[in-house]
Amino acid sequence: MFRPLSPGRMIWPILAFCAAYALLGLFVTNSYHQLTLTLVPIWAIFGLSWNLLSGMTGLISFGHAAFFGLGAYTVALLFVKLGLTPWLGIPVAGLVGGLSGLLIGLPTFRLRGHYFALAMLAYPLALLNVFLWLGYQEVSLPLVRERGWAFMQFADHRVYIYLALALLLVTMVAMRLVERSRYGMALMAIKQNEAAAEALGIDSRRLKLLTITLSGALAGAIGGFHAVILLVVTPEAVFGMLISAQALTVAMFGGVGTVWGPVIGALVLIPLGETLHAQFGAVLPGIQGVVFGTAIIAVILLAPEGLYWKAHDLLRGRQAPQPEDAPAPRQPSPSGGPARVAPAEDAPLILRAEGISRAFGGVKAVRDVTFSVRQGEILGVIGPNGAGKTTLFNLLNGFVRPDAGRVLLNGQDVTNLPPNRLARLGVGRTFQVVRPFARMSVADNVMSGAQVHAGSIDEARELARGAMRRVGLETMADARAGTLSNLDLRLMELARALAGQPRLLLLDETFAGLGGAEVDQLLPVIRGIAAEGTTVVIIEHTLHAMVRLVDRFVVLDHGAVLAEGLPEEVTGNRAVIEAYLGSKWSAHAGA
Numbered sequence: 001m002f003r004p005l006s007p008g009r010m011i012w013p014i015l016a017f018c019a020a021y022a023l024l025g026l027f028v029t030n031s032y033h034q035l036t037l038t039l040v041p042i043w044a045i046f047g048l049s050w051n052l053l054s055g056m057t058g059l060i061s062f063g064h065a066a067f068f069g070l071g072a073y074t075v076a077l078l079f080v081k082l083g084l085t086p087w088l089g090i091p092v093a094g095l096v097g098g099l100s101g102l103l104i105g106l107p108t109f110r111l112r113g114h115y116f117a118l119a120m121l122a123y124p125l126a127l128l129n130v131f132l133w134l135g136y137q138e139v140s141l142p143l144v145r146e147r148g149w150a151f152m153q154f155a156d157h158r159v160y161i162y163l164a165l166a167l168l169l170v171t172m173v174a175m176r177l178v179e180r181s182r183y184g185m186a187l188m189a190i191k192q193n194e195a196a197a198e199a200l201g202i203d204s205r206r207l208k209l210l211t212i213t214l215s216g217a218l219a220g221a222i223g224g225f226h227a228v229i230l231l232v233v234t235p236e237a238v239f240g241m242l243i244s245a246q247a248l249t250v251a252m253f254g255g256v257g258t259v260w261g262p263v264i265g266a267l268v269l270i271p272l273g274e275t276l277h278a279q280f281g282a283v284l285p286g287i288q289g290v291v292f293g294t295a296i297i298a299v300i301l302l303a304p305e306g307l308y309w310k311a312h313d314l315l316r317g318r319q320a321p322q323p324e325d326a327p328a329p330r331q332p333s334p335s336g337g338p339a340r341v342a343p344a345e346d347a348p349l350i351l352r353a354e355g356i357s358r359a360f361g362g363v364k365a366v367r368d369v370t371f372s373v374r375q376g377e378i379l380g381v382i383g384p385n386g387a388g389k390t391t392l393f394n395l396l397n398g399f400v401r402p403d404a405g406r407v408l409l410n411g412q413d414v415t416n417l418p419p420n421r422l423a424r425l426g427v428g429r430t431f432q433v434v435r436p437f438a439r440m441s442v443a444d445n446v447m448s449g450a451q452v453h454a455g456s457i458d459e460a461r462e463l464a465r466g467a468m469r470r471v472g473l474e475t476m477a478d479a480r481a482g483t484l485s486n487l488d489l490r491l492m493e494l495a496r497a498l499a500g501q502p503r504l505l506l507l508d509e510t511f512a513g514l515g516g517a518e519v520d521q522l523l524p525v526i527r528g529i530a531a532e533g534t535t536v537v538i539i540e541h542t543l544h545a546m547v548r549l550v551d552r553f554v555v556l557d558h559g560a561v562l563a564e565g566l567p568e569e570v571t572g573n574r575a576v577i578e579a580y581l582g583s584k585w586s587a588h589a590g591a
């Protein structure tokens with residue numbers, strides 16, 4: 001998705017589509033069909049505004065009608081009360097939509113997943129009632145016969161088609177540019193895994209607020225334009241459930257997360273809904289709601305990702321790659337990776353935790369933990385389930401704030417800094433659960449990790465290439481992430497963290513789910529990362545692998561440090577054997 005694409009290749013298909021649509025508009029003389037041709041770009045733009053927030057960040061909005069309705073009322077009321085032309089009213093509607101997006105985002109981004117979606121549902125419903133109470137049951141835009149142009153009122157309704165199309169063209173090009181920008185990459189990373197995005201240096205809250213502001217502005221502006229087309233604004237028609245559903249449906253039907261999706265959705269569903277409404281609206285009022293409901297069910301059943309992706313997959317299936325097109329398999333790391341020596345005792349400290357503690361309610365997850373990590377070291381953190389290992393990482397990484405104690409990075413106090421700031425200071429992290437963008441190539445997935453230091457897409461691509469080389473994945477750069485084995489997914493996750501050029505890398509259960517042979521392939525890669533100067537702290541359950549990898553262990557038990565030392569010291573420690581390793585290990589070690 002982020003492969004180099006010339007501006008021409010990005011924009012020509014959009015221009016060709018708009019030219020064909022404009023040509024069609026020339027020949028349509030029936031005013032009802034002209035209205036339908038105007039509504040298609042309007043709903044496509046509304047779908048694109050939904051797609052910007054929900055398709056690109058994964059935060060599902062059931063309440064986009066709030067922005068649309070505010071935009072519609074802004075244009076209508078400015079016209080009626082102040083005589084302001086929609087030429088100016090629509091930009092103001094965009095500002096109102098953007099501001100309301102920001103105001104809605106501030107409290108609502110505290111919620112996640114279903115809770116966010118449900119909270120979004122509440123805003124248009126509340127606004128619907130507010131506008132009813134205010135007495136704006138129906139606001140009609142006055143007809144201005146003389147100087148119609150000045151008030152966006154045209155005798156030839158084709159002008160509306162061309163205005164709507166021009167807005168769509170600008171929106172599509174802008175979205176295409178967003179998709180290919182660092183900002184778009186960051187949104188994708190948030191969609192994939194917000195915590196991981198933060199750990200890669202992305203300030204997710206700031207970006208989400210920016211995105212809901214832009215999305216709201218677009219929805220507000222197009223809501224304002226819609227008011228000009230229909231000339232009447234009522235709360236139900238602009239804040240109603242059907243409006244929010246329409247944004248969601250055109251995007252879902254056409255294809256979420258792509259510029260073409262909402263356009264395809266609008267092209268199919270709007271004429272269908274309008275035609276059915278014209279034919280059967282008198283006997284079957286609300287037929288459009290039935291069409292949109294049916295469309296959602298059909299999409300969920302037949303093409304869960306939308307028509308665009310279904311067609312994309314069918315075409316891809318037909319042009320199955322020839323054997324020579326298939327990515328070369330990854331070359332196993334030769335003989336144990338680059339030579340590495342454990343750092344000297346007096347090597348400078350890169351990280352120091354001093355007496356850090358953290359409780360969750362009555363559970364003391366981490367208790368007064370003190371330890372240090374030397375530059376270039378590989379430190380293993382082990383302990384039984386629930387010992388506090390992940391919480392310790394979360395404290396080091398800024399996801400969780402300590403109740404007491406402090407964290408020093410290169411001697412600097414970084415306690416309480418958020419993950420994205422720590423990432424910028426050189427702390428990288430991988431997560432237990434790998435959630436790649438299955439449709440994207442390995443290279444594109446890795447690029448999302450290059451956010452912190454890349455000033456441009458080209459630079460990000462370069463950093464990604466270097467990171468893939470470090471883990472031995474460069475020959476698989478073009479493979480789709482969805483086709484990777486468990487081991488390659490782990491390597492890709494490592495490469496993504498390395499693309500952020502961390503000086504300290506926290507690895508959370510990197511061996512989880514891997515077989516013995518795969519672990520053997522991964523060990524030299526991690527040794528190589530350390531040999532090239534990146535300090536590694538790793539949490540792991542697979543102790544047999546850890547003793548071959550780490551220079552030193554910290555053993556946690558019930559949140560506290562139980563033991564610390566060289567592998568042979570720790571595995572021979574009676575307290576560690578009793579708390580964690582068990583008699584099997586001592587029998588094995590003794591054998």
Ligand SMILES: Nc1ncnc2c1ncn2[C@@H]1O[C@H](COP(=O)(O)OP(=O)(O)OP(=O)(O)O)[C@@H](O)[C@H]1O
Pocket residue numbers: 360361363364365383384385386387388389390391392
């Ligand atoms: N957000 C939280 N809210 C409440 N309790 C928590 C939270 N996070 C961790 N805990 C509790 O803190 C303790 C330590 O959990 P933690 O996940 O850090 O241990 P762990 O050593 O990583 O375990 P595992 O090896 O099973 O992943 C556990 O008792 C856990 O239930």
